[in-house]
Amino acid sequence: MGASSVDLPAVASEEQQAIDRVLNSRHFIRAPLLSAFLAYVCQRAIEDASVRITEHEIGVKVFHRALDFDPREDNIVRNYARQLRKRLQEYYATDGIQDSLRIEIPRGGYIPAFTPGTFSEIPLGEPEHSGVVVAEAEELQRPKAARLRLWLRGGVFLLLYSLLLGWIVQWATRPRRALEPRSAMHPLWTQLFTHDRDTFIVPGDTGFVVVQQVNHRTFSLAEYLNWFSAGGHDAALAMSYLEDQTYTSMLNLTIVSSLQQLPETIPNRFVIRAVRNLHFDDLRDSNAILLGSNYSNPWDELFEDHLNFRFTNHLTDDRYWIVNEHPRQGEAAIYEPVTKNDSHRTYAVLAFLPNLNKTGHVLLIQGLDAAGTQAAADMLFDGDELQPLLNQVISTKEHFTGFELLLEASSLNAESHATSSRILATRFYP
Secondary structure, eight states: OTTOOOOOOSOOHHHHHHHHHHHTSTTTTTOHHHHHHHHHHHHHHHHOTTOOOOHHHHHHHTSOOOTTOOTTTOOHHHHHHHHHHHHHHHHHHTTTTTOSEEEEOOTTSOOOEEEEOGGGGOOTTGGGGSHHHHHHHHGGGSOHHHHHHHHHHHHHHHHHHHHHHHHHHHHHHSOOOOOOOOOTTHHHHHHHSBTTBOEEEEOOOHHHHHHHHHHTSOOOHHHHHHTTSTTOOOTTSTTGGGGGOOOOOHHHHHHHHHHHTOTTOOGGGEEEOOGGGOOGGGGTSSEEEEESOTTTOGGGGGGGGGOSEEEEEEGGGTEEEEEESSOOTTOOSEEOOEEETTEEEEEEEEEEEEOTTSSSEEEEEEESSHHHHHHHHHHHHHOTTHHHHHGGGBOTTSOBOOEEEEEEEEESSTTSOOSEEEEEEEEEOO
């Protein structure tokens, strides 16, 4: 059943085949939680057509929440439901476009609906029951003038029917034109990936994080760059050998891979650059996507003066937080991660700004920890929650202006996958 761990009963073979096709498609095969979600609700609906599937039930059975799971405090089911509906739409718009039976999860509930596909609705058997056959059976019993009118009507009908049937055959057998490639955040990505300039993808430097941790201090961009200049090596630094190495995290590699697979990407303009190999000129007139906060990507420092949500690290007592420079009503001045029992709450920032010469764009994907960075990236690639907000910042030239989004995410710990996320605060710039 693909990535799903839920076994479906051997009933309703046509529905079963529809489920199997979806779960084994490229849209679901590497999404185990979405697959489990879909498989579970389909199984419940097949077993009992009158079933009522609740958000609490899915949270407990699919996402293994405790029995006291409260959907009002944890929106994991709603988040994944949005992703599930989007994936199903993508599947039926591409690989499943000719499926005879389709699965839908209507909004406002979680009970799947099995509906006939477009291609099963073409009435190929209709000619045998047309008005022409009836007319031929009765025409000998009618007066000559009536028979003539009937023949004329029948001839017109045959002509129209032949034209219609010819159009249907031509439409059904025409070469399929590939659907225009588009992702959920298409307007944003088209600003970052353009034919007229390179887009530099810069993953965070894990070695830089380690050097700061073991030396109990943060380093500025100038100090970081000095490590690689002639005579800049400081042997007194603990683990200074990391200055000569290039490291990044699996999370950063996953984000880079996801960026590469976006349909808006321009392959010959997509440049992956290590933090230590980036140059000021790369951020002057090119587009860029910087992964990680200033703790792992010191190039963020160049844009801090333009940000309302700023990252602060205090390594002597292992604390890190986000400062809200100008809090609005209902907002806090400081956002710091909290771990309590088996729940971890963290924060992240997505910032879209002009490059240094204001000729292109820079996207910052920043998290206080791995869970925060991953939640920010997931929200970008999903787009369901971001799209309505970002529609507000499209100018008359259909270009995004600057914005910052502060996100809150929940996970089991700082390094695990975020289970839910939401937008806490926004800043839009003209």
